[in-house]
Amino acid sequence: MKIVLRLFSVFRDVMGFREKTIDIPPGTTLEALLRELMAQYPRLKPHEASVLLAVNRDFASIKTRLEEGDEVALMPPIGGG
Amino acid sequence: MTIQKRDFSVERVMAGMIDPKAGAVVSFIGTVRDERGLRAIDYEAYDEMAREKLDELRQRAVKRFKLTRAVVIHREGRLKVGEKVVIVACSAPHRKEAFKACEWLIAEVKKVVPIWKREV
Numbered sequence: 118m119k120i121v122l123r124l125f126s127v128f129r130d131v132m133g134f135r136e137k138t139i140d141i142p143p144g145t146t147l148e149a150l151l152r153e154l155m156a157q158y159p160r161l162k163p164h165e166a167s168v169l170l171a172v173n174r175d176f177a178s179i180k181t182r183l184e185e186g187d188e189v190a191l192m193p194p195i196g197g198g
Numbered sequence: 199m200t201i202q203k204r205d206f207s208v209e210r211v212m213a214g215m216i217d218p219k220a221g222a223v224v225s226f227i228g229t230v231r232d233e234r235g236l237r238a239i240d241y242e243a244y245d246e247m248a249r250e251k252l253d254e255l256r257q258r259a260v261k262r263f264k265l266t267r268a269v270v271i272h273r274e275g276r277l278k279v280g281e282k283v284v285i286v287a288c289s290a291p292h293r294k295e296a297f298k299a300c301e302w303l304i305a306e307v308k309k310v311v312p313i314w315k316r317e318v
Contacts, residue, residue: 192244195313196308196312197312
């Protein structure tokens with residue numbers, strides 16, 4: 118199934134793109150996706166503990182099961198204002 | 199509730215806060231502070247999510263503090279020292295609620311609205 122991956126701030130630097138549609142097995146959890154991305158992009162590893170995840174523009178836990186067409190965002194800790 | 203590149207007019211925002219049911223309007227303006235030779239800060243937002251979160255926060259603030267009006271505008275892009283970054287304004291029947299709500303809103307914005315900054 119296809120999902121859209123969106124990267125912000127340091128995650129864009131580390132992975133080298135802003136947005137990409139990727140193919141993942143049906144039923145993949147955020148946790149599994151993150152593990153797969155870390156295997157592909159070892160530079161992600163140091164950010165593992167601080168990554169914020171969102172699915173369809175809402176914060177999501179690592180246990181979230183993804184669905185076709187989901188928009189997944191990888192974000193560093195928030196720091197506006 | 200907006201995320202925008204362009205500057206905002208404080209006067210215009212405040213004019214929009216006047217409400218016959220309100221006896222108090224409190225605002226907070228965040229600006230880029232001069233620190234250790236800093237020249238500017240690049241602000242980046244997850245626009246769509248940031249707008250949704252700002253809207254949620256506004257609704258929660260209105261309900262929680264019984265506000266008559268509330269607004270938040272946050273800028274993105276490169277902002278130089280001294281430039282305005284964010285404005286939060288709340289109007290309420292009495293000043294106590296307006297002050298409390300304004301402080302609560304800016305604290306929540308910093309916690310849950312996906313915006314990041316990088317020093318330049």
